[in-house]
Amino acid sequence: MSEIGERVKKIVVEHLGVEPEKVIDSASFIDDLGADSLDTVELVMAFEEEFGCEIPDDAAETILTVGDATKFLEKNAKS
């Protein structure tokens, strides 16, 4: 897993309180990791903070899985 992928995973584990082994690229935040819609908003805010970038609403809507987040942040992360 990429360095960014590891950081994404850490944030997801912390925020959703899930087992690290469940946080795989194909895992959907809502369907597989038990997040509600507010959790996903918080995750996006946490990603923005950790990676020093802004995630616009239309992009946030396409981030449904751990892999989606990693892919987006590999392209857009500033820190």
Added chain:
Amino acid sequence: MFDLTGKTALVTGATGGIGGAIAQALHAQGATVAISGTRREVLDGFAAKLGERVHVLPCNLSSKDDVEALVPAAEAAMGQVDILIANAGITRDNLFVQLRDEDWDDVIAVNLTATFRLARAATKLMMRKRFGRIIAITSIVGVTGNPGQGNYTASKAGIIGLIKTLGAEYAKRGVTANCIAPGFIKTPMTDALNDKQREAILAKVPAARLGTPEDIAAAAVYLASNEAAYVTGQTIHVNGGMAMI
């Protein structure tokens, strides 16, 4: 009980009777306060009176840019905003059929839209910290209606709905949202009433006196405290029994 040491509070309309009393009471319980209002000199004088743990943040709530800048300014000054007191409000009274569009728009902008924007910005900070207290000052007339105040009552009723939704959405994050609905309180706003109006009002108040800003501030201190953690989405009526809802 109700110790606010280490907490940070942003109070809008702090130059008014109720806002001033709330800022003073939160400060007396140990909170650091950011006092906001339109009149810089009055705020500076108030800050000097309070002493330490005070920040002055002038803001015109009818300006979108001013409103958007206020919570970030409070965060920059205090490091966090734990407590938001959305208190500022204006009136532009007229009989309903004579209410001008501008009177409607101005009152909704300051009383309701600014409350929405401030609460939105503050909640974002609070949900990260898993602690927050949003306290909006509504009014008894937002629940009962009042002749001559179609715009004002609509704005205050709107605040109650907004607060209920906030309370429901963020309860799991340790953020509570509540309203305080003052009845007739002795402030410059109610000093404008004539004797006859005052008498008519007092006849309806079982406590047989106007409320004081301190009566309202006590409710705000409670809602801001750790002890009120299980109270959310509520409207606390502080009105001397004028309406029992």
